[in-house]
Amino acid sequence: MRTIRRRLVPYGLLAPGAIWLLLFFVVPMYYMGEMALRSGALETGGFRFTWEWANFPDALEGRGELITRTFFYTVTATVLALLIAYPLAYAIAIKVSRRWRLLLLFAVIAPFFTTYLVRTIAWKTILADPSPMVDFLKTVGIVPENGRVLATPGAVIAGLTYTFLPFMILPIYASLERIDLSLIEAAKDLYASARQAFLRVTLPLTMPGIVAGVLLTFIPAFGDYVNATVLGGPNQAMIGNKIQSLYLVERDYPEAAAFSFLMMAAVLVMVLIYIRAAGTEAFMGEEDEGR
């Protein structure tokens, strides 16, 4: 009896997560998959299950520009977030005093105290055409004299970068903070320049943080539609906007479900390629070695 119970422990520990995943991932996926194969229209008697595989090609038809644009915005925002987050996390984890570290970490997390929607709408006010911020950007020359910020690709990319930046900072900070500083000292003792020490020691040790940060930024940014809705115009729409419109405005549930599926599949493939390229050690950490 005791051995049985002991064998059950892993299942018991997995159970809450497994049930959660079953209820909120597997079941909705089943419904979505089933919906993606229906056909019909709301006005003519609803959607019936007919193995309508044509929904999948239909979902992509004529949407090349939308898909490329979404991909471009997301990759740009992820790269920008990484470029901003790494030096910042480095400074917080290694360069500043303990007191400052707490304060700066708090500053990174503070935006979460307000909902994401409200923060995005606040940007709309800050970046309005007649606004001190835009006047300043014009003076500096970032924005042309007769230009604007809102309803441009730049506004949407900046919004995405801003929204997901903390998700990039925190994992990188966590991996930087764990670095044993004597390793860097040792590298320098062995005549490594600061640059070499960084590239050979610090950067490889923080790869798990970078990989996690990139995933945590890229995946939600790819499906985001709030930034494009609030800060963009019709020509800055992303895949998320189209799916939302298919569900709520056109009410073509099957095509919306098919498009969602294809988007998830695309993200999955991109993530797999990325993890493959980055190496699983970078993703899972290297602690498994030698076990």
Next chain:
Amino acid sequence: MREHKIWRLAIAVACLVGVSVLAACGGDDVGGGNNEDIQVAESGPVEGKLTISNWPGYIDPGPNGTVAEFEKKTGVEVDYIDDFTGNTQFFGKLQPQLAEGNSGGRDIIVPSDWMAKKMYDLGYLQEVDHADLQTVFDNILPQFETAAGDPERKFMIPWQGGLTGIWVDTAKAPEIDSISDLFDPKYKGKVTMLDELRDTIPLVLQSEGIDVDTATKEDWLAAIDKIDKAVDSGQIRRLTDNSYTEDLTAGNAVASIGWSGDASLIGRDTVEWRKPTDGCDTFFDQMVIPVGAPNTAAALAFMNFVYQPKVQADIAAYINYVQPVAGVQEILKKRDPKLGNDKLIFPPEEFTAGCSEDPDPPGDVEDVSEVEAAYQDVVSG
């Protein structure tokens, strides 16, 4: 070892059963109309809670406003939500619930007439008994006694209406007075239009000299294409729902296609509404009681309440839309002659003559949804 396998099997079976039970709970048909057994809204004692979903800026919600007055008179607690920002979005949000006979707790919603008709045809609305709406039918202006979508007023009671035209920031672009002006490159990136197909497209058609009544599907698609090109060139900044007012308030837009009574939402003196010289469109929003409304008695009482001329005069004075109640103009003329003679609240017949009335695109259901999808592709990429 054996027990181990049995346990695993048991867990697997339990999971499978769980999934199939959950899956079976969902109905087979999704959506689909049913108007065979339409209910009549029940009257009864007026008490409890009343939930109303309306467009933004469509009533005075303040402590001395119409909602508060109704609460004081009847003891009904009103939950007044202004979450109706566009016909199609609101319908899209609520439709899955309505299909199951559930209104999401709402007792009155206020779609435009074409949408009200569509909801009725799908079996999503309750009918009203005229005996329960004595005040409404005693006071309704003669021109509103019937409606194209509901000749006998079986299900929709007029709330407010108005004209779709152009809001112009007179400080920045005083010369704009037509829909054609909105396509002038001078205003590139400073113009917005409505994402409501039935408002925007008829205006664009008229500006090209096309009669909306006889326009073909191809005409509609060509107008949509014209807007698409203007979006691509950066001429049109955004295609929006009721939030177009925000771009005018913030100064992002110098001219927007918009609704005649939204001055209070825009809140800027330099922005004024103009009837385009090359077209016009009118609409009327209708109070309807959705299926599954929890408190139809209070809903009927509210309809009667707002059809008292004095109450309606307060509403008209606050929001400046076209109102449907007789005797209001006289009250307002006495109270404030400027309001009492306002053409936008009391439009003379010749003012709205020849206006389109939020028309459907021509053709059958499939043609309509083809045109709707084409416009939606412009709106959402």
